Amino acid sequence: MKERVYTLAQQELPRRWYNVLADLDRPLDPPLDPRSRKPMPPEALVALFPKACVEQEVATDRFIDIPEEVLEVYRLWRPTPLLRAANLERALGTPAHIYYKYEGVSPTGSHKTNTAVAQAYYNKLEGTKRLTTETGAGQWGSALAFACQAFGLGLTVFMVKISYHQKPYRKAMIELYGGEIVPSPSERTQAGRDVLAQNPDSPGSLGIAISEAIEEALSTGAKYSLGSVLNHVLLHQTVIGQEALAQMELAGEYPDAVVGCVGGGSNFGGLMLPFLYDAKGRGRAIEFIAAEPTACPTITQGEVRYDYGDTGEMTPLLKMHTLGHDFVPPPIHAGGLRYHGMAPIITRLVEEGIVRPVALDQVDVFRDAVLFARTEGIIPAPETAHAVHAALELAREAARSDRPRVILIGFSGHGHFDMSAYQAYLAGELVRTSPGN
Numbered sequence: 065m066k067e068r069v070y071t072l073a074q075q076e077l078p079r080r081w082y083n084v085l086a087d088l089d090r091p092l093d094p095p096l097d098p099r100s101r102k103p104m105p106p107e108a109l110v111a112l113f114p115k116a117c118v119e120q121e122v123a124t125d126r127f128i129d130i131p132e133e134v135l136e137v138y139r140l141w142r143p144t145p146l147l148r149a150a151n152l153e154r155a156l157g158t159p160a161h162i163y164y165k166y167e168g169v170s171p172t173g174s175h176k177t178n179t180a181v182a183q184a185y186y187n188k189l190e191g192t193k194r195l196t197t198e199t200g201a202g203q204w205g206s207a208l209a210f211a212c213q214a215f216g217l218g219l220t221v222f223m224v225k226i227s228y229h230q231k232p233y234r235k236a237m238i239e240l241y242g243g244e245i246v247p248s249p250s251e252r253t254q255a256g257r258d259v260l261a262q263n264p265d266s267p268g269s270l271g272i273a274i275s276e277a278i279e280e281a282l283s284t285g286a287k288y289s290l291g292s293v294l295n296h297v298l299l300h301q302t303v304i305g306q307e308a309l310a311q312m313e314l315a316g317e318y319p320d321a322v323v324g325c326v327g328g329g330s331n332f333g334g335l336m337l338p339f340l341y342d343a344k345g346r347g348r349a350i351e352f353i354a355a356e357p358t359a360c361p362t363i364t365q366g367e368v369r370y371d372y373g374d375t376g377e378m379t380p381l382l383k384m385h386t387l388g389h390d391f392v393p394p395p396i397h398a399g400g401l402r403y404h405g406m407a408p409i410i411t412r413l414v415e416e417g418i419v420r421p422v423a424l425d426q427v428d429v430f431r432d433a434v435l436f437a438r439t440e441g442i443i444p445a446p447e448t449a450h451a452v453h454a455a456l457e458l459a460r461e462a463a464r465s466d467r468p469r470v471i472l473i474g475f476s477g478h479g480h481f482d483m484s485a486y487q488a489y490l491a492g493e494l495v496r497t498s499p500g501n
């Protein structure tokens with residue numbers, strides 16, 4: 065009998081995060097101060113983030129211990145399972161072996177809890193009382209609300225307005241964990257009022273919501289928390305890849321392709337970075353594929369340059385792929401992929417030819433998400449569905465060329481709160497977003 069699920073025991077939970085900064089050929093370009101545009105000393109970031117996270121932003125140790133208090137919360141759902149998509153393979157008639165690392169088993173349904181718990185813990189340790197943040201799809205907001213509840217912190221979440229209306233149950237979930245939620249752009253901040261003055265019907269964007277969350281933090285003595293992009297966020301997500309390495313070993317296989325979706329790059333980075341390190345050590349080659357929407361083609365169409373992380377120009381400037389910090393993507397259902405920028409770590413790996421980006425149309429993405437749900441039973445989040453579609457294209461190509469492959473998908477979350485998106489797809493109401501379509 066072929067195994068379907070590869071699980072690790074609780075004591076096999078990784079005790080350290082993997083820090084890729086130790087292994088880059090040259091250091092990342094430093095962040096620039098938003099006003100002077102001069103390199104910014106890391107200490108300047110402590111106005112927004114806890115000291116421990118600021119240190120991790122520039123740490124050069126290859127491994128960083130995970131605090132016991134964080135491990136204790138991780139044990140509620142980690143290690144997460146690795147599954148073999150055997151039904152899907154059969155449906156495709158592909159010789160490829162398809163595996164997926166399932167992060168949807170976390171309390172809030174996605175990988176976002178991995179960094180939320182760490183960030184809430186460090187804030188608690190350093191005396192923070194309340195956090196502010198933004199959320200697109202609501203996955204990050206609910207993950208941070210869960211983590212703040214776990215460590216007794218207050219939380220205000222600015223949720224991108226279009227998602228706020230598309231996903232009312234995410235709002236309920238954030239409130240259930242004790243968080244406050246504000247649709248963005250809002251009248252509550254100057255950044256929000258400025259946007260509304262220009263466009264009262266703005267659907268919002270992550271860039272606008274970040275400005276609002278930062279303004280709120282700086283003006284109320286709270287701290288700010290970001291769910292992607294930054295080095296320390298990718299660091300916290302590396303529990304995913306380390307577990308998956310051990311689980312692929314249990315399966316007796318090694319992936320030749322690792323595929324993930326990219327909004328700001330955290331789940332993809334968390335999965336692929338430990339594999340990059342491991343493959344180098346073994347002298348093996350892996351194709352790393354980053355899947356993004358054609359509606360927000362940050363890597364495939366953006367430029368690599370210094371840019372702000374937010375619309376209101378309050379964040380430090382990062383050297384990254386960007387569509388411009390005032391870019392407002394069309395309101396697609398994969399809200400978590402509607403971000404103009406990219407993690408500088410992922411940008412660097414794209415520049416080095418290690419990561420290959422692909423841009424996908426939401427109609428094709430949902431078609432394969434439905435196929436996945438009908439064969440494997442698990443309903444992918446619309447963001448995750450981008451990784452699924454990119455992987456299935458590889459598996460189809462493997463079928464055409466009769467080439468055996470081992471494909472690993474970063475399955476970042478389930479889509480239980482995304483039924484309106486699936487309803488729209490099934491009713492034929494989703495529009496193509498690719499240029500020329």
Ligand SMILES: Cc1ncc(COP(=O)(O)O)c(C=O)c1O
Pocket residue numbers: 174175200201202203204291292293325326327328329330331332399400401445447448476477478
């Ligand atoms: C389920 C899911 N996957 C992926 C993403 C994209 O974020 P990142 O690229 O940081 O993993 C999000 C963001 O909200 C998400 O909710």
